[in-house]
Amino acid sequence: MASITKRGDGQWQVKIRRKGWPAQSGTFATKKLAQDWAHRTESEMAAGHFVDRTAGQRTTLGELVELYLTDVTEKRPGEQSRIAERSRLERFRREEKTLCAHAVANLTPEQFEDYRDRRLAQVNRAGKSIAPGTVKRELTLLKRVIDYRKRRLGLLVNPVNTEDVARPAVNDERDVRLSADEIVRLLDACSEARNPWLRPLVELGFETGGRRGSLLDLFWKDVDIAGRAVTFRGVKNSRRPDQVIDHTVPLSPRAIEVLQGLPRSVDGRVFPLTPNAFRQAFSRARKKAGLEHFRFHDTRHERVSSLFEAGWSDTAVMAMSGHRDPKSLKRYANLRPDHLADELAKLGKGKTQ
Numbered sequence: 001m002a003s004i005t006k007r008g009d010g011q012w013q014v015k016i017r018r019k020g021w022p023a024q025s026g027t028f029a030t031k032k033l034a035q036d037w038a039h040r041t042e043s044e045m046a047a048g049h050f051v052d053r054t055a056g057q058r059t060t061l062g063e064l065v066e067l068y069l070t071d072v073t074e075k076r077p078g079e080q081s082r083i084a085e086r087s088r089l090e091r092f093r094r095e096e097k098t099l100c101a102h103a104v105a106n107l108t109p110e111q112f113e114d115y116r117d118r119r120l121a122q123v124n125r126a127g128k129s130i131a132p133g134t135v136k137r138e139l140t141l142l143k144r145v146i147d148y149r150k151r152r153l154g155l156l157v158n159p160v161n162t163e164d165v166a167r168p169a170v171n172d173e174r175d176v177r178l179s180a181d182e183i184v185r186l187l188d189a190c191s192e193a194r195n196p197w198l199r200p201l202v203e204l205g206f207e208t209g210g211r212r213g214s215l216l217d218l219f220w221k222d223v224d225i226a227g228r229a230v231t232f233r234g235v236k237n238s239r240r241p242d243q244v245i246d247h248t249v250p251l252s253p254r255a256i257e258v259l260q261g262l263p264r265s266v267d268g269r270v271f272p273l274t275p276n277a278f279r280q281a282f283s284r285a286r287k288k289a290g291l292e293h294f295r296f297h298d299t300r301h302e303r304v305s306s307l308f309e310a311g312w313s314d315t316a317v318m319a320m321s322g323h324r325d326p327k328s329l330k331r332y333a334n335l336r337p338d339h340l341a342d343e344l345a346k347l348g349k350g351k352t353q
Helices: 032-047 054-058 061-071 079-095 109-121 132-148 180-191 198-208 212-216 253-260 277-287 298-309 314-321 326-332 337-352
Strands: 002-008 013-018 024-028 229-233 245-250
Touching: 013 032, 024 032, 024 054, 061 079, 061 132, 109 132, 109 229, 180 198, 180 253, 180 277, 198 212, 198 253, 198 277, 212 229, 212 277, 245 326, 298 314, 314 326
Parallel strands: none
Antiparallel strands: 002 013, 013 024, 229 245
């Protein structure tokens, strides 16, 4: 039988002693929450499928976040991944002290729905609304934090599951394709930049579909001109963020020409540039070319789309791009209307012959 005692303002303590089960206790902010928990716990004991949530009752969300930062975040192989994840979690602990003070076992989907709605209503330092994609990533990260110790804390359900907490609708697909003339204009603007590494890096972006970080982290020891391939080390892996993935990419004839024309740097890197130096140089070049809407990551979209237009299979394109999920790959395929029209014309010719 459960006993419920008021210990002070917002402190309702529940104790449950039942033969055959370990004693259970918990403290709640309201009497109703205490009664609901006691009823649920006793019902589970009576049905024979009670799970001991003592550890979950004694561990706050803030403590779990701190544990995750130490055990998981700090051990991620990619520096940028560590920085981004640490920043999100530290902001959460700093700005969500009330939610972080809750015992993990007492967390509910409604609390995270409230968090989601409050975040979507906030503005950033620039005065712009927090993007839905940002909030979606935060919720996904919080789900990982709880999943990390879910079993040990005696949780049957993660309160941040997508089934219980709907994610904000995100329309982040980009359909940015440059014409041949626009690509030439962009590369010419890169050639005129003071930074001599800018044009070859951008050109390799178009030729390999490599991410900015992969190209900036590329070393000559991972370039195999004779074998016509380069190996990107520690590339992004959305399925297993804690896992290091090396991805070997074949080189086109033009990519080989670009690499052969580069001098060797002292530190062994192909492009001895800092991310900030590249960002500033590329920003000036695209502005000069009148292509301010074009992001460097769009070179990856361009490469994937061009391979599909060339008739490559999904398997071949995935081997080139490094995608492991066909759904993710499709987001990068933006086929030109004129290409599709040409394909339709071929079908028409086949019927008339």
